[in-house]
Amino acid sequence: MAPDAKTIERKAARLRRRLRNIEALRRVLRCLVVAAVASCGVILADRLLALEVDEWAVAGALAAAAAVCGAVWALARQPGLHEAAALADRKLNLRERISSALYLLESERPMDRAVVEDAASRAALVRVGDVFPYPFYRELKWLIAAVAAGACMALIPPMDLFASLDKPAVALQPIPPREAEKAAERLKEIKEKLNERAQLKDPLRLALIEKDLEQLQKDFEARKLDRAQAVAKLSKMNEQLAERKKTLEEMLRSTEGVKTNPSDRFTNELAKDLEMADFDAAKQALADLKKKIENGDFAEKDAAKLSEEMQKLAEQLQQSNPALAEAMKKAAEAMQAGQLNMALDALEMAQADLEELAEMMGQMQMLDDLQSECQAAQSEMAGSGGSGRQGEGPDLDGMSDKPSSDWKPGDSNRRGPGMGGPGIDRGGVARVGQDQVKFKNEQIKGQTQPGEILASFKVAGQQTRGEATVEYTEAYIEYAREAEDTLEREPMPLEFRGLVAEYFDSIQPSLQKAESSRDPAEAGLQLAPASPAN
Structure with a gap:
């Protein structure tokens, strides 16, 4: 290809690329304007109707969807090479020199070669930025206006128009500054306790609760909530904690099917710990078993016995904890085949599962504490607890307006006997032994006679004919x-x-x-x- 032809093609390609970028930005901005207007509608509806949605999350999702739609729109409608060249000819008043030369690049006629040379000389002097500069998009002004409107709508205090129509207006009860500061400090303590959980795994998605706690703490510090709103938000927080606690309790029932067998020589302690849901002790028992295997303390006969016991344990765990059962099954098969390294790897997997269960047990204790603290904060905010000033209203003459405090569980970390620690345990199955009893052969004195019919029911078969006593x-x-x-x-x-x-x-x-x-x-x-x- 001649140098003039290459010059024209390169210049036309650059013009096309610049025009494509300009049109793509325009289409993305148009989609973002639509998303911003929709976000304003969501924010306004949430403020006026109390929808209780995450406004900024919805706005972010709409913005992301708009950007994707704009990009797809731009890719579907890209300008062509001849279209960009023709538009450049019109802007530079070149009378279609560049666009015509694109059709004559392969021609060998002298007249056509002269047209190509003339177009190449003109194209070499063209600057792409001068032909197609990036404009100040009109859509950008609308986007800025929509974002500003959304920010102003976010400052509107929440209200429920339909609730105000159905119910008579009730005077809001503002929270005193000292009480709001105390509630904020309590929420800060709860959030710090939540941060103490293990960061490696979060099966209960506690990070979401932590985010809600932080937002609620900021609302208390800024005094944006009245008493009723604060009680409602704390009640919702209690419900979230109760749901997480219920989920965790279901996870911790994964070893309910394990039963100890006194005849087991090597896995008796492990089975006992799993039955009692003492996962820390079970993890230690499994570590001791691994150490014995590594040291070669098992003879061939003992290895077969250990394989049999681990196989039985895997069968008991099959329904409740398939992952742990699979690890124990692989370890049993490896021990049976004499492959100690594979058995150790399988026991390592089982130990990881037990470590996760132990972490869940710690999270259960933490959730108990968090729920207790959150319930206490809700009770204080609702006005329960304390006394000392004159009651208000016709029904509270001479009485305190705050009833007695609600019950809440005590702290079991410091008091009370327990297994494996001072009061920290979930309990287990009590061992029932044989009681010494005595029997005495004696018949109860009384008269045996037919009594009244207490109940009757239908049975399959031929009906018994009655015996008539009257003609x-x-x-x-x-x-x-x-x-x-x-x-x-x-x-x-x-x-x-x-x-x-x-x-x-x-x-x-x-x-x-x-x-x-x-x-x-x-x-x-x-x-x-x-x-x-x-």
Whole structure:
């Protein structure tokens, strides 16, 4: 390719690249303006309707989505090489020299070569920045205005318009400065305790609670909350801690299926610690077992016994803790095959799982303390605890406006007997032994006789026929007489009288046997029609 042709192609490519960047920025800014306006709507709705959403998180998500949409839009609509050259010709008034030369680069005709040489001479003098400078985008002004509007909306105090329409206006109860400072200090202590957790693993996502605690502490220090709002936020914090605690309790039940076997020689202590949920002791027992394997203290017969015991332990853990069960199973198989290094690696994995469970146990204790502190802060903010001044309102005449303090659990770290430490344990299964009892052969004095039927139920099978003690004819005559007396004595609608008479006529038996033993008038009793009811 001739030098003139290369000059034109390079210049056209640079012009196209600059034009593509300008258009891409314009499209991204347009998408960001739309996202900023939507964020303003979210912030305003949250302030007026108390939606309780993370406004800045929503704004960040909208901005990221807008940037991605703008980039995709720019990639889908890129300017072409000839389009950029034609636009440069119009801006520089070159009468389509560069754009025409792009079509004649491969031509060998003298006239075409002259056009290419003329375009190359002109293109060599062109500066891309002068042709396509980066403009001050009009969209940038709208973006700045939308961001400023969102910042102003964020300063609006939260309110709930629909709640204010449904409920009468209630005067807000501001928090006294001293009480707000005390609550902020308490929240700071809770946050510091939360920071004491292990930083390597955070299975309960406690970092989210730590962030909420920090924001709540700042709100107390800035006195942005009234008493009702503070109680509501602290109550929500208590609910989050309770959910994390429930999740952690489910995780710590992973060794419930383990049962000790006195015949186990090597894994009895490990199984006992797992049954009692003492994961620190279980980790130490596993470390001692590893040390014995490393020192070669197991003969071939002992290695087979150890493999069998670890296999049983893996079967017990299969349902509750599959990861620990898999590690114990691999260790058992390696011991059975005589591969000590693989067995040690598998036990190392099991030890890591036990270390994680021990860390969870520590987090459980920490969550107990955090929940206790948070409940105490909520009780103080709600006005519970303390006394000493005149009550307010018609129902509190002469009484304190603060009732007695709520119950909260004590600190088990310092008092009370416990296993493995002063009061720090989750307890376990008590060992039940054989009690010495005596038996005496004696029959209770009393009379045995059939009593009343207490309950009856249906069974599958043929129904047992009952044993009648009264003749059917006698029963019919008796009930027919009672029915006749009832019809004569009590009023009854006319439409029912005929039905009753027809019923007794239909069940009337053959009275030939009764006529021989009873009065003919009695045996041939018929229901006489009763007089109409008044």
